[in-house]
Amino acid sequence: MRGDDARALQARRAFLWLWGAVCLVKLVLAAQLPLFVDEAFYWQEGQHPAWAYSDLPGLTAWLIRIGVEVAGNTHLGVRLPFLLIAAALPWLMVRIVAREFDERSAWLAGSATVLLPLAGSLGLLALPDVPMALATLLCIDAGARLLRRVDYNGPLVLALGLAIGALSHYRFIAVIGVGIVALLLLPAGRRALRDPRVWVAVAFGAAAWVPLLAWNLDNAEAGLRFQLIDRHPWALHPEGILFLPLQVLLVSPLLFVALLWAAWRTLREGTEVQRLFALLGGLVVAGFFGLGFFADTERVSFHWPLPGYLALLALLPALLDAWPRWLRRATWGLAAAGLVSILGYYVAVSIPAVRAQSAALKWYPSNFAGWDTLAETVAEVRAGMPPETRIVAGNFKIGAELGFALEDPRIAVLDHPLNRAHGRAPQLQLWGLHTAGRSDWGDDPVLLVVGATDVPYRDLLRRYQALCERVGPLPPPRVLNIDHGRQRFLLFALSGAAQRDGPACVTPALAWIDVPVAGSTVQAPFEVSGWAFKDGIGLYRVEVTLDGEVVAEAEYGLPAPGVAGFWGGSTDPSHPDVGFRATLGADAPLPPGRHWLGLRLHGRDRSVEDWSEQPLEIE
Structure with missing residues (x-):
């Protein structure tokens, strides 16, 4: 066996083991992971079949409906179609790269698609990013075909990709725009755009937007206004610079550098097909970086550049071959660590005990x-x-x-x-x-x-x-x-x-523990103080709990004049005397270690409400 064939076989075996292991882990995890709230709403949309919805085109809801009809109304049923699509993405990458480069590069690019944290974790959640990633790769495949020659295969693949993207998310418009710009920048791309078969494919893809446009016309453009106007401040804000460190972490540091370096190098010396990949990837990533200085910062947006990374992955093997062996290994290792970290996060989310221990954390x-x-x-x-x-x-x-x-x-x-x-x-x-x-x-x-x-x-x-x-x-x-x-x-x-x-x-009670502050370390005995009130009727008793058990009755009715001023309009008749104070550990020893401090609030309407707990460490 020749050396090149042996290396290709080795790369193929590594891909198959990696792909199989990650798919198995995701399958098991998808059955255990609680539904994310967006998934639940998409499930609800699937139970109300329509061509489009206020937040999305119809494809995500349709896939979920198919999943629950086939596999039952379970977490796995909701996610099954997305797991299958995500499992197909590395194989599509292998096919593209094998045609445009060589067999070994194809298997390496497939492995990189599995290990790229943003791509490798796709399918765990039933989100529109999964079919949109499929649409992106189909359009990349079509673009590469069109640069070589325009026959009927390229336009057919393009039409399919454009239609799936249009039915996935408004955000696919960015992929379409970048694709047109990339083709216009390349001589072969401009030739392809003069062929009527390409425009027939574009027309087919445009037709897939009709249900979404019809929905917006019937509903005062509510979806368009939300996606393009209402959710974005459209004012310069410095938080956009956080895009870079966040992407470095989510892509993994060396892989992020390698992808951008591959794009830069290819634009200077690559073939037209390779330059197409570089343009598609580079423009998408750079575009979302620029958009980050003006767009929505309140909702999750770290996954937006994924279509750009998918385009750049095709260029990765050639770049890594020029790197020292130790650097190549470090790149693969860090990417694997990033994927394991994301999957590990979902494992932690799936375990109630771990989730409970994270209650005081920002994440x-x-x-x-x-x-x-x-x-x-x-x-x-x-x-x-x-x-x-x-x-x-x-x-x-x-x-x-x-x-x-x-x-x-x-x-x-x-x-x-x-x-x-x-x-x-x-x-x-x-x-x-x-x-x-x-x-x-x-x-x-x-x-x-x-x-x-x-x-x-x-x-x-x-x-x-x-x-x-x-x-x-x-x-x-x-x-x-x-x-x-x-x-x-x-x-x-x-x-x-x-x-x-x-x-x-009469509203539910409100309270706050001023001392000790959450996460602090104390020595017994220690004082607990704060305030609590209940609009419309008031409280008559406040008890202090430790790990859910009452350990002291607080002295309630102490002056707290600032509370009524902050909560303007409060109707608790006890204002301003809504403060409380208690001493813990004076009469009986408290076990050292981490504990959860809380309150039990007794209203004059005979209500009993347990307040949220906060952690503290007792020495």
């Missing part, structure tokens, strides 16, 4: 956390209410996650800032699932499920007061603290006409 995965527990609690509470009881969710996240868990895609949702911030409010209106509150329910009993951690804490009291305005007086809530209260839900059993005649607005 706490709230969009994955607590939905099964919430669904079980909702089913339990509803079982004790009249059979005709309706479930109403406080925002689209709760409605979609409960809908999936309870297999009910028709859960009504109250107006909420999150519905508008994520572009889901128009879709809820179209489905008839937006509810104004008691005026829509009449005297029907309702189980209202509200998130207490889905608005900034400073806005929480006003949120509670707005609930009273919409649904009437609030009864004592069933409080559900997930992961020490980092994810917190309130369940209100509203009894209809009797509830309407109840007392004035």
Whole structure:
């Protein structure tokens, strides 16, 4: 066997082992990982079949509907089509590179597609990035074919890629724009664009946008306005510079450098096909870097440049061959470490005990956390209410996650800032699932499920007061603290006409522990102090808990004049005397180590609410 053949065989074996191992890990993990809130909403869209939706074209919802019809209404069923598409992407990369370079480079590029963290983790979540990555590779394949010669194969592949991209996400417009620019910059590309078969393919791809455009025309351009205007500040902000270090981490440092270096080198000395790959990749990455200085910084956008990296991966093997062996190994090793880190994050998210320990950390995965527990609690509470009881969710996240868990895609949702911030409010209106509150329910009993951690804490009291305005007086809530209260839900059993005649607005309690601060280290005995109040009726007792157990009763009613000033409009009759203080460890020793400090708040309406816990270390 010749040396080149042996090296190609070795690269092939490495790819097959790597691809198989990663696919198996993702398959197992996808069955265990809780649904991300966007996945749950896409599931809900799939239960309401349509050509397009307020946030996306239809393909993501259609794939999820196919998955649950085939594999059941499970996490794996939702994700199965996306896992299959993601598994096909490295093979498509192998096919492209084998045709344009050589067999060994093809297997190496396939391995790089598996190891690139942003690409290798695709399919774990049922998100539009997966079919959009497929569309990108099909368009790259078509572009390379068209540069060599225009026959019927290239336009057919181009038409398929453009159609899948149009049905995946608004963001695919960037890939189309960059593709046209790249072809115009190359002599062979300009020749290809003069062929009518290419424009027939482009017309076919353009036709795939018609359902989305029709939806926008019928709904006051709500989707376009959200994607292109409402979600972006369109003002220069310096946070855009964070794009570079974030991409370096997510791509892995050496691989990021290698991809950009490959693009630069190829633009100077590569063939036209190679320069096409460099232009496609470089322009996409550079374009999203520039956009980062003006676009949305509140929602996840780190995955936007993935189409550019896919184009550049084809150039990677040739560059790495020119590097020293130790540097090549370091590049592959760091890429593998990056993929393992991302998969490890999803493993941690899948384990409740690990999630609970991360409750005080910034990276706490709230969009994955607590939905099964919430669904079980909702089913339990509803079982004790009249059979005709309706479930109403406080925002689209709760409605979609409960809908999936309870297999009910028709859960009504109250107006909420999150519905508008994520572009889901128009879709809820179209489905008839937006509810104004008691005026829509009449005297029907309702189980209202509200998130207490889905608005900034400073806005929480006003949120509670707005609930009273919409649904009437609030009864004592069933409080559900997930992961020490980092994810917190309130369940209100509203009894209809009797509830309407109840007392004035009584909100859930609000509290804060001033001393000790979260994460601090203390020595017993130590003092716990802060404030707590309950609008409309007040508190009569505050207890201090440690790891969920009451360890002291606080002295309540101490002066706290600044609280009423901060919470303007509070109606607790105890203001300004809403402070509390307690000493822990004076009468009985406290075990050293990490503990969770919390409060149990007793309202004058006989309500008992456990407040969120915070960590501390006892020496």
